Amino acid sequence: MGNHDICHVEFDSTDLERTRRFLGGLFADWRFESWGDKYLLFSTPGGPGGGINRVDRVQGGAGTLVHVEVEEIEPYLARVEGLGGRVHTPKTEIPEVGWFAIVKDPDGNLLGLYQDKPKG
Numbered sequence: 001m002g003n004h005d006i007c008h009v010e011f012d013s014t015d016l017e018r019t020r021r022f023l024g025g026l027f028a029d030w031r032f033e034s035w036g037d038k039y040l041l042f043s044t045p046g047g048p049g050g051g052i053n054r055v056d057r058v059q060g061g062a063g064t065l066v067h068v069e070v071e072e073i074e075p076y077l078a079r080v081e082g083l084g085g086r087v088h089t090p091k092t093e094i095p096e097v098g099w100f101a102i103v104k105d106p107d108g109n110l111l112g113l114y115q116d117k118p119k120g
Contacts, residue, residue: 003069004068004069004070005048005068005069006048006066006067006068006069007047007048007067007068007069007114008048008049008050008051008066008067008069008112008114009048009049009050009051009064009065009066009067010050010051010052010053010064010065010066010067010112011050011051011052011053011064012052012053012055012058012059012064013040013052013053013054013055013058014054014055014056014057014058016034016038016039016040016052016054019040019052020032020040020052023042023052027044029044029045030042030043030044031043035051037054038053038054039051039052039053039054040052040054065102065110065111065112066111066112067100067111067112067113067114068111068112068113068114069114069115069116070113070114070115071115072115073091073099073100073101073113073114073115074091076101076103076113077090077091077101077103077113080103083106084105084106085103085104085105085106086103086104087101087102087103087104088102088103088104088110089101089102091115096117097116097117098114098115098116098117099114099115099117100112100113100114100115101113
């Protein structure tokens with residue numbers, strides 16, 4: 001549903017297991033699931049959930065990416081440049097899940113857009 005809620009939060013980590021222990025220690029009710037060897041999904045009791053992306057180096061202040069759920073990504077991408085931003089990552093499929101795109105605001109901050117794959 002394209003209701004403009006934040007639907008996915010993403011963190012970068014140089015060590016997924018260390019990050020799992022840290023976040024799990026802080027928030028005992030968060031649940032974690034490996035999604036390959038370079039990505040870790042997490043869920044929270046009230047949402048949003050998210051993921052932890054394995055990287056070689058974390059750049060302070062640049063590692064958290066918030067995704068906003070939209071009904072269709074294309075109309076948002078069409079408006080980005082007119083609003084002073086630019087498309088950083090075009091619409092990209094997440095197999096069996098949906099699509100995402102990443103845009104930059106006028107200051108260079110990144111914002112993810114997410115479109116769910118239709119059910120059925």
